[in-house]
Amino acid sequence: MNGSLLTFLKGGVHPPESKELTEHLPIESMPLPATVEILLSQHFGAPCTPLVKKKDEVVEGDMIGEVKAGLGAGIHSSVTGKIKNIATSAHPISVSASSVVIQTDSEAGPREYTPCKWMDLSRDELLGRIKRAGIVGIGGAGFPTHVKLSPPPEAKVDTLIINGAECEPYLTTDHRVMLEHPDQVIEGAKILSIILGLKECHIGIEANKPDAIEALQKTAKESSNGFRILVDSLKVKYPQGSEKQLIESITGRRVPGFGLPFDVGVIVQNVGTTRAVYDAVVLEKPLYEKVITISGRSINRPANLLVRVGTKLSDIVSFLGGTKPELSKVLMGGPMMGFAVSTLDMPVTKTTSGVLFLTEEEIDIRPHGQCIRCGWCLDACPMGLSPNEIAIYVEAGRAEDTSQFGVFECFECGCCAFVCPAKRPLVQFIRLAKMKAKK
Amino acid sequence: MSESPLWTVSISPHVKSRESVEKIMWTVVACLLPPLILSVFIFGLQTLIITLISVISCVATEAISQKLLNRPITIRDGSAVITGLLMAYIIPPGVPYWIPILGAIMAIYVAKHLLGGIGFNIFNPALIGRAFLLASFPVAMTSAWLTPIRDAAVFKYMGTGIDAVSTATPLYVLKHYGMAAVLEKFGSLSTIYGDFFIGWRPGCIGETSALLLLIGGIYLLYKKYITWHIPISVIVSVGFFTWVFGGEKLFTGNPLLAVLSGGVILGAFFMATDYVTSPTQKTGKLIFGAGVGALTVLIRLKGGYPEGVCYAILLMNPLTPAFETWFKPKRFAPPKGAEK
Numbered sequence: 001m002n003g004s005l006l007t008f009l010k011g012g013v014h015p016p017e018s019k020e021l022t023e024h025l026p027i028e029s030m031p032l033p034a035t036v037e038i039l040l041s042q043h044f045g046a047p048c049t050p051l052v053k054k055k056d057e058v059v060e061g062d063m064i065g066e067v068k069a070g071l072g073a074g075i076h077s078s079v080t081g082k083i084k085n086i087a088t089s090a091h092p093i094s095v096s097a098s099s100v101v102i103q104t105d106s107e108a109g110p111r112e113y114t115p116c117k118w119m120d121l122s123r124d125e126l127l128g129r130i131k132r133a134g135i136v137g138i139g140g141a142g143f144p145t146h147v148k149l150s151p152p153p154e155a156k157v158d159t160l161i162i163n164g165a166e167c168e169p170y171l172t173t174d175h176r177v178m179l180e181h182p183d184q185v186i187e188g189a190k191i192l193s194i195i196l197g198l199k200e201c202h203i204g205i206e207a208n209k210p211d212a213i214e215a216l217q218k219t220a221k222e223s224s225n226g227f228r229i230l231v232d233s234l235k236v237k238y239p240q241g242s243e244k245q246l247i248e249s250i251t252g253r254r255v256p257g258f259g260l261p262f263d264v265g266v267i268v269q270n271v272g273t274t275r276a277v278y279d280a281v282v283l284e285k286p287l288y289e290k291v292i293t294i295s296g297r298s299i300n301r302p303a304n305l306l307v308r309v310g311t312k313l314s315d316i317v318s319f320l321g322g323t324k325p326e327l328s329k330v331l332m333g334g335p336m337m338g339f340a341v342s343t344l345d346m347p348v349t350k351t352t353s354g355v356l357f358l359t360e361e362e363i364d365i366r367p368h369g370q371c372i373r374c375g376w377c378l379d380a381c382p383m384g385l386s387p388n389e390i391a392i393y394v395e396a397g398r399a400e401d402t403s404q405f406g407v408f409e410c411f412e413c414g415c416c417a418f419v420c421p422a423k424r425p426l427v428q429f430i431r432l433a434k435m436k437a438k439k
Numbered sequence: 440m441s442e443s444p445l446w447t448v449s450i451s452p453h454v455k456s457r458e459s460v461e462k463i464m465w466t467v468v469a470c471l472l473p474p475l476i477l478s479v480f481i482f483g484l485q486t487l488i489i490t491l492i493s494v495i496s497c498v499a500t501e502a503i504s505q506k507l508l509n510r511p512i513t514i515r516d517g518s519a520v521i522t523g524l525l526m527a528y529i530i531p532p533g534v535p536y537w538i539p540i541l542g543a544i545m546a547i548y549v550a551k552h553l554l555g556g557i558g559f560n561i562f563n564p565a566l567i568g569r570a571f572l573l574a575s576f577p578v579a580m581t582s583a584w585l586t587p588i589r590d591a592a593v594f595k596y597m598g599t600g601i602d603a604v605s606t607a608t609p610l611y612v613l614k615h616y617g618m619a620a621v622l623e624k625f626g627s628l629s630t631i632y633g634d635f636f637i638g639w640r641p642g643c644i645g646e647t648s649a650l651l652l653l654i655g656g657i658y659l660l661y662k663k664y665i666t667w668h669i670p671i672s673v674i675v676s677v678g679f680f681t682w683v684f685g686g687e688k689l690f691t692g693n694p695l696l697a698v699l700s701g702g703v704i705l706g707a708f709f710m711a712t713d714y715v716t717s718p719t720q721k722t723g724k725l726i727f728g729a730g731v732g733a734l735t736v737l738i739r740l741k742g743g744y745p746e747g748v749c750y751a752i753l754l755m756n757p758l759t760p761a762f763e764t765w766f767k768p769k770r771f772a773p774p775k776g777a778e779k
Contacts, residue, residue, distance in 0.1 A: 010769065015452075015454050254771060254772035255772060256772045257771075257774030258774045259772075259774070327446065328446060329446050329447045329448075329453060330446055331453055335451070335452060335453040336452045336454070337451050338451060338453065339451070340447065340449055340450075340453065341448070342448050358453065362454065363453050364455035366459070369516070370558040371558045372463075372557055372715060373719065375714070376458075378720070378768045379768075382771065383770065384768040384769050384771050385768070385770070406770060409771065409773065409774070414452030417451075418455055418456055419456050419458070420455070421463055422459075422460050427450055427452065428449075428450040431450065
């Protein structure tokens with residue numbers, strides 16, 4: 001079995017998976033919070049301009065923010081209620097960002113959506129529905145999906161890959177979505193294929209999710225009608241779900257530095273995004289709720305939760321019975337690439353994949369020492385860079401001279417710092433190098 | 440959550456592997472202990488005393504150096520212990536007790552901390568310590584050999600110091616009197632292979648037992664703390680060059696004897712593999728090891744000393760930065776125009 005698993009060639013690490021905390025828990029809907037704080041920038045590109053003002057009444061799914069010019073995606077109200085304020089909220093990366101605060105109307109029932117036939121719709125209409133629903137890549141940086149699906153004409157896209165690798169430890173949202181809604185994932189994959197003019201697509205899943213692989217294979221076979229949907233088992237190795245690594249694992253092609261997947265004829269979409277595309281096209285439902293994993297050994301009740309965008313972490317914590325006293329780090333996202341936060345007064349966005357509550361045992365806060373040149377980071381780096389040398393340059397005050405080492409190809413997967421026996425904060429050094437070096 | 444929580448906020452990754460510098464170093468220390476225990480049976484209790492003096496002097500020198508240089512004191516990481524063990528292992532068992540103290544100061548203060556501390560030393564500190572001792576005290580360092588004890592009298596050589604000169608190493612005999620003399624002194628070839636493999640021969644404190652060193656070395660390979668490239672290329676290269684040039688005619692040298700005598704196994708697994716002073720990439724490692732082997736044979740056959748592993752490694756050490764420049768990891772797919 002192992003011989004047939006697809007994988008990328010260079011580097012990679014095997015962090016403890018810790019998925020057993022949540023992988024068997026069915027997706028659970030969280031009751032609506034009293035208020036939501038919806039950030040106006042939840043995607044790669046310009047922030048949205050609010051379309052509502054204080055005291056306006058909104059209905060679940062109404063567009064409340066729109067990008068006036070440039071790259072971006074619209075933002076929708078995730079609840080029915082009244083606009084309480086246009087204010088600023090805490091943000092995991094930019095510290096604070098403008099947001100729309102909505103008071104939930106607890107009387108209002110859920111908005112109903114009815115499935116429609118989409119097969120006869122034109123490509124432009126399919127893309128239009130995706131754009132109107134505000135779909136962005138919810139597995140990663142939040143790149144607007146309708147833009148990603150419209151590559152320049154000279155790019156000959158011949159392969160679509162649905163990313164179900166979910167290689168980050170702890171996270172199990174894609175796993176549960178594939179297991180519980182395989183039909184929607186497959187249907188979404190078909191929509192994406194049609195938009196790209198393809199008759200087949202790959203779904204790549206790490207082999208530690210055999211039930212999801214089986215569910216998708218079964219559904220793909222039953223509802224093939226003219227499409228070839230190939231479910232590929234991938235070797236369990238971080239960062240298998242990184243776009244460039246996944247493309248290499250499945251197609252053997254390597255996206256060149258500073259290049260994009262369509263340069264090698266590939267488009268990658270995450271499983272969650274694919275399901276959101278299904279919602280957008282079949283139900284005409286905007287992206288305003290998502291499944292996130294709440295895990296770690298200091299949350300009282302780990303869960304896979306369906307939450308509304310804008311739900312605050314503090315509301316999630318109280319719904320799940322609070323945290324344990326051992327809590328020593330809170331993360332938005334996975335433990336390899338997620339962001340540590342200092343407050344629970346922070347909302348979930350379209351790209352939040354999980355919130356982790358970790359104990360001191362789970363993290364490592366030992367102070368770092370000097371590099372002993374073991375070379376492990378060189379073996380671990382999937383991009384073939386030399387994190388050890390970059391770090392020494394940065395420590396020596398020569399961060400601006402590091403572009404020769406390819407710092408800008410680093411996507412901060414964290415493999416180097418994970419393996420470093422001297423516990424050196426290599427990713428931090430590299431980020432500093434990126435700020436000071438010239439491209 | 441009753442009090443205001445103080446959480447750690449730092450940059451990703453938030454989980455890290457369980458390995459650490461301390462774990463690596465103390466594992467190496469453990470792998471180095473069996474040959475020490477055997478050496479007590481072979482040469483008597485004073486090998487243990489010399490080793491202890493060496494280790495304690497190295498650790499003390501490290502603490503004092505770091506104090507003097509205003510650096511954090513890191514003696515708990517075990518690296519000075521390794522230096523102390525390795526340096527003791529490559530000095531003869533009959534040297535006076537003050538010898539390893541001087542070696543430790545040279546190794547740790549000069550060769551390690553004056554160059555920037557762990558990670559920045561150009562040469563292997565233990566080998567610099569020994570090279571310094573050999574240059575400064577050539578008589579003590581080249582003649583204090585002891586005959587292996589066959590009667591379990593572990594106190595036999597205690598405190599006798601340099602007067603206990605009673606034998607010569609196989610490599611010394613081979614260099615000055617030839618193969619026939621080796622056979623006469625140490626028995627038939629098959630006896631020699633057996634005795635030398637287990638460690639029953641004159642030599643430095645910790646270098647004699649190929650068997651116990653191999654067990655430690657294989658454990659380090661199993662733990663992935665070292666890779667096979669350097670040890671194997673050193674051993675193959677010593678064997679190969681000895682076979683070609685080591686006999687009376689070309690291709691008549693005895694590679695097995697060459698590998699089992701002197702410090703080849705100890706050097707190959709525990710010294711040439713030092714992270715700081717050896718290359719990180721496979722190609723670099725293979726060439727580095729081959730160079731160590733070739734220089735060892737060159738020194739043994741043509742140099743002034745019967746053994747050459749120490750100088751061979753010291754000569755290859757400063758080439759490490761060059762190997763690192765020549766052999767880099769293969770980049771995933773660098774942008775066009777920025778190859779390499």
